[in-house]
Amino acid sequence: MRLVWLLWTCACLDAAEPVDWILSARYVVTMDPQRRIVANGAVAIRRDRILALGPRAEIDKHYKARRRLDRPQALIAPGLIDTHTHAPMSLFRGLADDLRLQEWLEKYIFPAEAKNVNAEFVRWGTLLACIEMMLSGTTTYTDMYYFEEVIAEATRQAGLRAVLGQTIIGFPAPDASTPQQALARAEKFLEQYRNDPLIVPAPAPHAIYTTPDDVIRSARALANRYGVPMLIHLSETRREYDEALRKRKMTPVQALDSIGALNGRTLGAHGVWLDDADLRILKERGTGLAHCPSSNSKLASGLARVPRILDAGIAMGLGTDGFAGSNNDANLFEEMDLAAKLQKVGTLDPQVLPAVRVLEMATITGARALGLDKQIGSLEPGKRADLITVRLDAPHAIPMYNVVSQMVYALKGSDVNDVMVNGRLIVRDRHVLTLNVRQVLEKAEQYRRKVAASVGIGLSPNP
Amino acid sequence: MRLVWLLWTCACLDAAEPVDWILSARYVVTMDPQRRIVANGAVAIRRDRILALGPRAEIDKHYKARRRLDRPQALIAPGLIDTHTHAPMSLFRGLADDLRLQEWLEKYIFPAEAKNVNAEFVRWGTLLACIEMMLSGTTTYTDMYYFEEVIAEATRQAGLRAVLGQTIIGFPAPDASTPQQALARAEKFLEQYRNDPLIVPAPAPHAIYTTPDDVIRSARALANRYGVPMLIHLSETRREYDEALRKRKMTPVQALDSIGALNGRTLGAHGVWLDDADLRILKERGTGLAHCPSSNSKLASGLARVPRILDAGIAMGLGTDGFAGSNNDANLFEEMDLAAKLQKVGTLDPQVLPAVRVLEMATITGARALGLDKQIGSLEPGKRADLITVRLDAPHAIPMYNVVSQMVYALKGSDVNDVMVNGRLIVRDRHVLTLNVRQVLEKAEQYRRKVAASVGIGLSPNP
Numbered sequence: 001m002r003l004v005w006l007l008w009t010c011a012c013l014d015a016a017e018p019v020d021w022i023l024s025a026r027y028v029v030t031m032d033p034q035r036r037i038v039a040n041g042a043v044a045i046r047r048d049r050i051l052a053l054g055p056r057a058e059i060d061k062h063y064k065a066r067r068r069l070d071r072p073q074a075l076i077a078p079g080l081i082d083t084h085t086h087a088p089m090s091l092f093r094g095l096a097d098d099l100r101l102q103e104w105l106e107k108y109i110f111p112a113e114a115k116n117v118n119a120e121f122v123r124w125g126t127l128l129a130c131i132e133m134m135l136s137g138t139t140t141y142t143d144m145y146y147f148e149e150v151i152a153e154a155t156r157q158a159g160l161r162a163v164l165g166q167t168i169i170g171f172p173a174p175d176a177s178t179p180q181q182a183l184a185r186a187e188k189f190l191e192q193y194r195n196d197p198l199i200v201p202a203p204a205p206h207a208i209y210t211t212p213d214d215v216i217r218s219a220r221a222l223a224n225r226y227g228v229p230m231l232i233h234l235s236e237t238r239r240e241y242d243e244a245l246r247k248r249k250m251t252p253v254q255a256l257d258s259i260g261a262l263n264g265r266t267l268g269a270h271g272v273w274l275d276d277a278d279l280r281i282l283k284e285r286g287t288g289l290a291h292c293p294s295s296n297s298k299l300a301s302g303l304a305r306v307p308r309i310l311d312a313g314i315a316m317g318l319g320t321d322g323f324a325g326s327n328n329d330a331n332l333f334e335e336m337d338l339a340a341k342l343q344k345v346g347t348l349d350p351q352v353l354p355a356v357r358v359l360e361m362a363t364i365t366g367a368r369a370l371g372l373d374k375q376i377g378s379l380e381p382g383k384r385a386d387l388i389t390v391r392l393d394a395p396h397a398i399p400m401y402n403v404v405s406q407m408v409y410a411l412k413g414s415d416v417n418d419v420m421v422n423g424r425l426i427v428r429d430r431h432v433l434t435l436n437v438r439q440v441l442e443k444a445e446q447y448r449r450k451v452a453a454s455v456g457i458g459l460s461p462n463p
Numbered sequence: 464m465r466l467v468w469l470l471w472t473c474a475c476l477d478a479a480e481p482v483d484w485i486l487s488a489r490y491v492v493t494m495d496p497q498r499r500i501v502a503n504g505a506v507a508i509r510r511d512r513i514l515a516l517g518p519r520a521e522i523d524k525h526y527k528a529r530r531r532l533d534r535p536q537a538l539i540a541p542g543l544i545d546t547h548t549h550a551p552m553s554l555f556r557g558l559a560d561d562l563r564l565q566e567w568l569e570k571y572i573f574p575a576e577a578k579n580v581n582a583e584f585v586r587w588g589t590l591l592a593c594i595e596m597m598l599s600g601t602t603t604y605t606d607m608y609y610f611e612e613v614i615a616e617a618t619r620q621a622g623l624r625a626v627l628g629q630t631i632i633g634f635p636a637p638d639a640s641t642p643q644q645a646l647a648r649a650e651k652f653l654e655q656y657r658n659d660p661l662i663v664p665a666p667a668p669h670a671i672y673t674t675p676d677d678v679i680r681s682a683r684a685l686a687n688r689y690g691v692p693m694l695i696h697l698s699e700t701r702r703e704y705d706e707a708l709r710k711r712k713m714t715p716v717q718a719l720d721s722i723g724a725l726n727g728r729t730l731g732a733h734g735v736w737l738d739d740a741d742l743r744i745l746k747e748r749g750t751g752l753a754h755c756p757s758s759n760s761k762l763a764s765g766l767a768r769v770p771r772i773l774d775a776g777i778a779m780g781l782g783t784d785g786f787a788g789s790n791n792d793a794n795l796f797e798e799m800d801l802a803a804k805l806q807k808v809g810t811l812d813p814q815v816l817p818a819v820r821v822l823e824m825a826t827i828t829g830a831r832a833l834g835l836d837k838q839i840g841s842l843e844p845g846k847r848a849d850l851i852t853v854r855l856d857a858p859h860a861i862p863m864y865n866v867v868s869q870m871v872y873a874l875k876g877s878d879v880n881d882v883m884v885n886g887r888l889i890v891r892d893r894h895v896l897t898l899n900v901r902q903v904l905e906k907a908e909q910y911r912r913k914v915a916a917s918v919g920i921g922l923s924p925n926p
Contacts, residue, residue, distance in 0.1 A: 094872060128861070135859075302811065341761050345761075395594045399908060
């Protein structure tokens with residue numbers, strides 16, 4: 001079947017319209033409402049926007065590009081969207097694995113954070129995470145950590161798009177000794193980054209079990225005042241769920257809703273323990289969720305009811321979560337594969353979460369969870385030019401019978417070849433164009449020595 | 464702590480002994496009985512064997528190498544062992560995903576096999592799979608398919624080690640119209656490859672529900688006569704288990720045992736549905752198992768009780784299984800990561816299967832499951848020189864606090880840099896030295912067109 005494509009052409013059909021970029025590839029995976037895939041396709045880009053897309057021959061006829069990237073052995077897809085990370089924790093990668101949450105937190109992570117996390121740590125950790133994310137196809141990420149204004153600087157330097165949540169928590173944190181200080185910090189951050197083309201600043205109360213209700217309420221008010229989302233961990237563990245029931249006679253979702261915390265755009269991370277009443281509340285409030293399959297499985301938090309949640313009309317994206325304990329890398333290709341497999345084995349139904357729904361989670365549904373689906377998440381005229389090329393010529397990528405299935409189950413983060421965010425090419429042929437990678441890796445190695453010494457891990461390689 | 468290492472030194476200490484290879488790296492992960500990891504280590508190799516290993520300074524002092532490979536930014540590990548594959552099915556990669564087993568088999572796989580599988584198909588499919596396996600660190604694989612003598616030729620050409628099981632099944636197959644013909648084929652194959660340095664030939668009755676008992680008995684006798692293992696699918700699905708209980712009043716393991724099929728070395732693939740009595744039988748018979756986490760999750764077969772099986776003293780390795788429906792690639796790094804995560808979330812215990820046990824499954828325990836642990840599975844003097852180097856300088860591999868944890872949760876198949884099998888370097892700097900990769904990929908693309916046409920899949924890319 002031949003696709004008929006609406007082109008935004010200029011009035012005079014005989015004169016090719018100038019554009020900044022034309023990218024062409026064997027397939028363009030649009031993730032538009034029809035989930036169209038264009039064979040031998042191309043995308044025309046002007047400044048930060050997609051101007052047109054369609055068959056390459058048509059695009060080349062109507063547009064004249066200042067620069068081009070022709071990738072006949074690759075596909076073009078929307079940049080992937082990570083809806084939950086703690087980017088600077090990349091410097092704690094695999095610091096302590098295979099432990100129970102409490103031991104992991106109390107013996108390793110809290111001491112390591114107390115002794116190491118400052119503005120410089122956060123800067124280098126973010127740069128490392130950004131390199132890893134862009135090299136595996138992530139163009140937008142969502143963060144919850146400390147010194148978020150430093151994370152914003154590093155993210156702009158990398159050229160990535162991000163929703164950055166300044167953490168607000170009920171005990172002394174590396175960047176604020178009280179929740180009131182954290183709220184003030186968040187407000188300053190929101191003021192500083194309002195209307196930024198790449199950064200959406202957000203307040204991020206940690207969770208209902210760590211942050212007082214009145215502080216969460218203030219964070220909500222702050223988010224609404226600036227028209228940004230609020231980020232919060234939500235119903236991640238059985239313990240959180242049971243404790244809420246015991247102490248408040250409400251589920252975590254009900255508790256948040258009862259204090260008005262869901263009145264406005266919210267992104268809840270995890271959503272593992274949700275009952276049907278919770279889903280009705282989340283749907284009604286338009287709350288988005290971040291599904292973190294690596295984290296939920298590695299920490300044994302449980303299996304989110306992803307198909308049920310999506311069927312309820314709730315936007316649930318994918319998240320990689322932190323780099324220590326919960327995950328060890330920030331690779332959405334792995335999260336896609338894992339999300340599909342966990343649901344199938346967890347429900348004993350191989351059809352419960354097909355590849356296309358998983359790819360939606362990593363793109364358009366993730367964008368919807370963040371309230372950014374007008375700007376990103378699919379390749380459509382008028383949207384921001386956030387896109388990746390993924391090579392199709394690796395041995396593990398041949399043969400290909402179904403493009404979407406191949407993306408979810410066979411292609412790897414390492415197949416990502418080029419990355420563009422907001423019309424700016426930030427990775428070309430796997431070379432990061434925006435950062436000094438060698439310098440960042442050297443810094444990361446220096447931090448390793450410091451962190452290891454601070455928590456009494458020797459440099460012995462033995463397990 | 465400084466490791467004291469026993470070196471097999473020549474009598475005269477002042478004269479360096481000549482060897483064929485010295486490989487050095489930042490770490491040598493031995494997987495020996497003490498699971499020792501040597502920092503700044505080296506391995507000396509003569510012909511097909513490891514002669515010595517230890518700190519690089521010691522090895523360099525005692526041995527003089529004809530050729531060397533120094534990888535200061537990598538680790539050296541035993542080559543990974545895949546205990547269950549259907550290599551030629553690489554040409555069906557992702558042919559039909561997200562389907563129920565019966566629909567998948569009857570509508571796609573059986574027709575596709577009937578119309579396409581012949582000796583040439585098997586040859587090119589095996590070559591493609593071998594390229595993919597070696598580029599993700601697999602040095603030994605275990606196959607169950609048709610035309611196994613062609614698979615053996617292709618495997619020798621690739622330079623990989625393999626246990627190759629000629630399928631024997633109770634209905635007409637691409638290479639034999641009766642089980643008797645298949646048995647004769649298997650015997651000829653066993654005769655042809657007895658005492659091969661790389662290939663262990665094996666009879667592979669498909670499963671108890673597809674192969675008559677007397678045929679399985681004959682296969683068992685054949686295996687014992689030649690001193691090779693028998694391969695069989697075993698307790699993969701709930702349906703197989705329930706059917707055996709209904710028809711035979713026995714579990715699949717009990718049924719196999721009751722006909723004497725486990726009297727001799729056996730490798731059972733999957734082992735998802737096993738009760739405690741089954742485990743006692745398998746332990747007593749010395750039967751090995753292949754755990755296939757991608758396949759068991761993607762096909763929704765269920766979660767094997769891996770920790771319980773290992774605790775029972777049964778050797779359970781890792782397998783990637785086929786490339787269509789059950790998995791889409793042959794990458795043991797992904798299987799390691801998935802095996803650990805599935806167990807944790809399936810049992811809600813983050814400590815139930817730590818990284819080191821998973822790495823054991825992919826190396827020494829896998830070797831034990833195949834009865835090859837005297838030859839392969841760890842780096843020790845006297846063992847075959849099957850080893851890989853894995854780069855540690857990718858952004859997702861930095862920082863590193865624990866070598867084993869990093870291997871299982873952070874490193875990728877794409878980090879594999881060099882591969883040696885039986886003392887022969889077959890991959891160097893990710894270049895396959897033994898095969899014409901471009902030619903194989905072109906052939907695979909030709910087969911894609913043929914296969915797609917044969918099952919009525921158009922070339923339309925739409926999902």
